[in-house]
Amino acid sequence: MLKLLEQIRGIVNKTQVFKSIFRHGYPDTDGNRALVMFSNVILHLHPVRVQRGALKIKFTWCLGGLTFFFFIMLAITGVVLMFYYVPDTRRAYNDIRDLGTVIYFGSLFRAVHRWSAHAMVFSVWMHMTRVFMTGSYKPPREFNWVVGVILLVTTLVLSWTGYLLPWDQLALWAVTVGSKMAEATPFIGASGPFGPELGRNSGNDMAFALLGGTVVGQSALLRFYVLHCLALPLITALFIAVHFWRIRKDGFSGPL
Amino acid sequence: MADNKGNIEDPDVSRRRFFTLMGLGVGWGSIVTALGGAGLGAARYMIPSVLYEPPTVFKIGKPENYGIGVDTKLKKERQIWVVRNERGIYVMVAICRHLGCTPNFFQDQSLFRCPCHGSIYDTHGNVVGGPAPRTLWRAAISLDPVDGEIVVSFNTRQDPDPVGTPEGLMVEEAGREVEPYFLKV
Numbered sequence: 001m002l003k004l005l006e007q008i009r010g011i012v013n014k015t016q017v018f019k020s021i022f023r024h025g026y027p028d029t030d031g032n033r034a035l036v037m038f039s040n041v042i043l044h045l046h047p048v049r050v051q052r053g054a055l056k057i058k059f060t061w062c063l064g065g066l067t068f069f070f071f072i073m074l075a076i077t078g079v080v081l082m083f084y085y086v087p088d089t090r091r092a093y094n095d096i097r098d099l100g101t102v103i104y105f106g107s108l109f110r111a112v113h114r115w116s117a118h119a120m121v122f123s124v125w126m127h128m129t130r131v132f133m134t135g136s137y138k139p140p141r142e143f144n145w146v147v148g149v150i151l152l153v154t155t156l157v158l159s160w161t162g163y164l165l166p167w168d169q170l171a172l173w174a175v176t177v178g179s180k181m182a183e184a185t186p187f188i189g190a191s192g193p194f195g196p197e198l199g200r201n202s203g204n205d206m207a208f209a210l211l212g213g214t215v216v217g218q219s220a221l222l223r224f225y226v227l228h229c230l231a232l233p234l235i236t237a238l239f240i241a242v243h244f245w246r247i248r249k250d251g252f253s254g255p256l
Numbered sequence: 257m258a259d260n261k262g263n264i265e266d267p268d269v270s271r272r273r274f275f276t277l278m279g280l281g282v283g284w285g286s287i288v289t290a291l292g293g294a295g296l297g298a299a300r301y302m303i304p305s306v307l308y309e310p311p312t313v314f315k316i317g318k319p320e321n322y323g324i325g326v327d328t329k330l331k332k333e334r335q336i337w338v339v340r341n342e343r344g345i346y347v348m349v350a351i352c353r354h355l356g357c358t359p360n361f362f363q364d365q366s367l368f369r370c371p372c373h374g375s376i377y378d379t380h381g382n383v384v385g386g387p388a389p390r391t392l393w394r395a396a397i398s399l400d401p402v403d404g405e406i407v408v409s410f411n412t413r414q415d416p417d418p419v420g421t422p423e424g425l426m427v428e429e430a431g432r433e434v435e436p437y438f439l440k441v
Contacts, residue, residue: 002268002277080298102306105297 054252063127070120077113087225092167136253144246161228183207319441349393383425
């Protein structure tokens, strides 16, 4: 049995398809390990050389990786949910109800999406706390801290825009409160400091741009849907790529 | 084999190798099971259990509302033509048998002409011109025993094999005017 498996492995390893995917054989020498890292799109995110201490679980708690895992989970389950959800005020709530009651595994996919969203917000904060506590934001990694702050903001805005989509009372009033906060922002809100002096009114301020109107209605739902499903995930993915690239270039910081 | 009693060592598989293989088997087995289960769940998810589509069985009013000839008033709403001849009523599905467009009825010619590729049908549904390979479908109809209205079953359709003639693709009309595709009213 084992001999047969070995034989099969020997044949498979020699095929053109296998050799075109796995180019450097089993990574059992330092040189080969580095080559495997360089030539694999996923592994190359990781620096080729890291300090032993930087990989201690008690140093990183894998929080950045967990955040990325939740982002991937959200992207997959989000696409799945898009097959049944229509951002129309007359049917959005019913589509969410259908996901919970008449579509097989609909409540599972929705629950995974919802809990992953909560978990991502939590793990982003924990990741930032860890980076702050271990001083990993210090030069030469200060630019990556700034990228991380942008990612924190896009995560929170993704969470907030997703909040409106079920179109229930919770969603409506949460976004009403949020748009009032936009309205009260200095300079860009109609009722914020220096807003009226700069000519901001309810027809041209930040809340108006966000809602596409003056009330949380159809245009607000559509705007939040497009932001949640298209614009913000793309922006987030772009900054995640930059974030990982900087880690790759700057290397992991070691314990203090 | 007789004198290896008490010897649990197998020269082919060392203990370390055995546990390595077991670990790999359990690990990859779990991953394949989890991903396979998620994949099957996602596949089932894609098959909706409730449809928000127009009903395929519907009432179209009483037979006496339909006079001799082709009635086109339900074409837009229900995608059907109701036809009455001297013997009774039948319902034709307003879907061209070439590539599925909706033909138009021309009262002056007594012909259905498809705007997409020029298929032409007569009032029986026979093909008298154009690329259509089959005659028009007729939908199953019955009378509601309670209120006497015609009930159309849109997806139960009559589709006889046509015979090629110099005039086109024809079907014997007597064979088509049978239950449940024809009402003698």
